[in-house]
Amino acid sequence: MEHYLDIIQKLKEEFPIGTVQFTGSKRPYIPNQVYTDRLESATESKWNKVIKELDINVTHRYVKAIVTITIGEHSRDGYGVAIIKGDPEQDPSGVINAVDLAMNSAFIEALDSFQMGWRDLAPHKTSEKEWGSNPALSHLLSTEPPNGSTPTNPRALTSHICLVCSKPLIQADWELLNHVPNLRRDKMIYCFNDIPAHHKRKIPEFEISNYLLRIK
Structure with a gap:
């Protein structure tokens, strides 16, 4: 495996134009598969994902997941919560879908702590009170590559x-x-x-x- 700092630098690199997609409510996001591909490439497949916690609460209709991503000796946790839609007794697929959503959210949050996708999402988060408008993160909006600074x-x-x-x-x-x-x-x-x-x-x-x- 490459030096940890070199791997992190690769994880932070900007994705190709068009990578960012939008939900029906115009919320920007980067698909889970894109994050996984970058993680595989940057670490040469030497990373690990562990489901630290999976709480399926049918009574209160939610699923909570905690996922740990490990690269070398370094680990980050991600948390995800999803609502179970419909009646689980009539249609168990609602539980399965909620588990998938909670797991995906936890996975992406763990990778977010490595600053993956920040440079791509920042331009879409510049309205008042959104993190992309914070002056401390203005360097993410720069068109100059980080190595040139x-x-x-x-x-x-x-x-x-x-x-x-x-x-x-x-x-x-x-x-x-x-x-x-x-x-x-x-x-x-x-x-x-x-x-x-x-x-x-x-x-x-x-x-x-x-x-x-x-x-x-």
Whole structure:
């Protein structure tokens, strides 16, 4: 398997024009099969998916799924919920469809934490209050490839203020928060020293080591 950072860079690459599709309500999305193909290609098929939890609640008509995607030594969880439509006793296919939807949603959410598809979906998420309009993610709207950008000083101060010590984060702090699974980086802002222990434990060890090397 290639170096983990090289794989992640491939996962983040923009998809071909036309990849993004739209639901009947005009919601943009990238098909599950596209994500799977990119994952297979980038990792040379060396990845793993585990169903961590599958809760089929017929009484309350919902299915909840938690899926874990592992690449090398690094794992990410994704969560998905789907409504069971119709009467399960009369038509069991409603349960099967809900399971498929919940599993697919969990799979895509896990891959979303690797920033797959962000550059493709960002242009369709630029209305007020949508994540694509956030200034911190404006680089996703750039037509310039990431490799063509100027390297950022990891010790450069940012405009993001730590919730605990009220000091500005350095660039390396801000980037490290990206590796905390399911952390809302726009709201839960911490410098390295003040990241809560339960969040810090979720950061892959490689990312911690890389952070410490960058700020030396």
